[in-house]
Amino acid sequence: MKMKKSKNILQDIINNDSLNLFTMLSGYFLLVLIIYTFFKLLNFKNCLGIVQAISIITPIVIYLLYSLKKKKIKTISIILGSYFFLTLLLPFIYTKTYDLTVDGNSYHKTAIAFIKNGWNPFYESARDFQKNNNKVIKISKDTKLDLWIEHYPKATWILAATIYNMTGNIESGKCITMIFSIMLFLISFNILKNIINKNWAFIISLLVVLNPIVLAQLFTYYVDGLMGILFLIEILLLFLVEPKQKTNKLIWINIITICTVFTNLKYTGLLCSGVIAATFYFYWLIKYRKDKEFFLIFKRITINFIITFITAIFLVGANSYIKNTLDHHNPLYPIIGKNKVDIITTMQPKSFKNKNMIEKFVISLFSKSENVTYGEKEPTIKYPFKLYKTEIDELHAADLRIGGFGPLFALITIITTPIFIYLVFKVTKKDKEISSYIFLSLISIIVSSILVGENWWARYVPQLYLIPIGTIFLLIYIRKYNEKIKINKLATLISLIVIIANMSIFAYIKYREIKTFNEITEDIKIMKNTKNLNLKLGGFPDLYGYFYTLNDNGVKYTIKNNIKEENMKFKYSWRIVVEEK
16 A cells, blocks of 8 residues: 555554454464365364364464563553454354244254264265264255255355354354454455554445445355355455565565455356456556566566465365366356356346346346246336335345345436446556556456346345445545535535445344344243144255254254144244144
């Protein structure tokens, strides 16, 4: 960063107390993934307790060794208190939240439970593992859950399983999204406060965290919101890299962590993280191509990216990318290549089958927010400023297909896009340095959104939300040049009002969900004290995650498939039916 004096600002950011917390959390996540991987390669059985203990304690020891002589006891206490809260207490708070989604209760929770109970993804299949383990619920022969569990990247499952092992409740691992959200706020605020005033830095940092996709998935095991968080964190961390200076190990440890988790969230995480890294890498090579120290710069950034790549793909990603390549000659099996599985066609409106990427994106953007799938009704085009009550109810879905960014996002796009384009050209003329950061971010967002392909489905492109928030940032930043302040303030206010209004609808849905969680907790208490409890799954046959949640809460039950609706006592979401005695 070179807003004032590059070196001074960089040191201020890195040495900031809240960024120390960021690095401790980053180190914790990286250690969990690396230590778990080493233990499983050595075929250790029940190792998660040791993994958790080493991963939590090590950042504390390093921080204390670094801080005891430099920091005040009060500061150290606040940082350690925050670290303990996020890694040890927040997971227990999350045990009172419930993932009620299909994906969360099918392959996500199943994979987490298998890993927690000793499954080694390097050396055994999921079905072989379950034969000799009575602690896991057996996967039916009729389901393909094992296909996703064995071949998909596993970062969040490993992290969640480690947390699950600590709490004894499968719902606890969902806190990962909240922790990374806090990390995003910390780094965003610390960087922005050096560019604009602190109040606006705080507001914008809060807005980027409250991405509609993040809010929609905050209490689930979906990872798309987390992808949006990591997308921006990776960009912000790379902003801090100064290729001409000696490698800052602290920055690169954080970059390695974020890229490793990002790459191993899902296959599109590999794509997005790679696009960001490539954008910055080639920008630096072009920028410094005539510098007398070019070879040293090239060597420095290349080695750092190679270390990041090896850690993310060949170490932590070995249980998916490398194993898939060895077993199926395809690192992205079974999503692409020979014998690929089509996971999109039945999930999209029937009319989308013969439409191109742009057509589908525009229709989704300007339609009512609703979960339209193949063979159902088609998307309903609406006026961008109109809000239907049915749209609010639809936002309970963590994977809303049409209008997934919210009922007012089309209006947000109409208002902010022309302002954004105008300000980009304006800033480019006045400040070449800040414009380079804008273009690097914009290239990463646009290229990754195109390459993902199905960008009509908002959860696949959470990074698009950064453009309207970027508009707010540019409106504030351009004020330093006294550019039409009255018009600027009006544009800022209008943009902010519409963005907050859209975000508030999602926040309202979260409030309703928390009320539902309280009701479910009370129902589970009654179920726990009910003798001869009969229940059945409704909707889908492979939602084994519900059973883990009930088991972890001490509920004893018998599965019964012929419970009549009139005998229903509770609805643990609409998918579990409990018979009233």
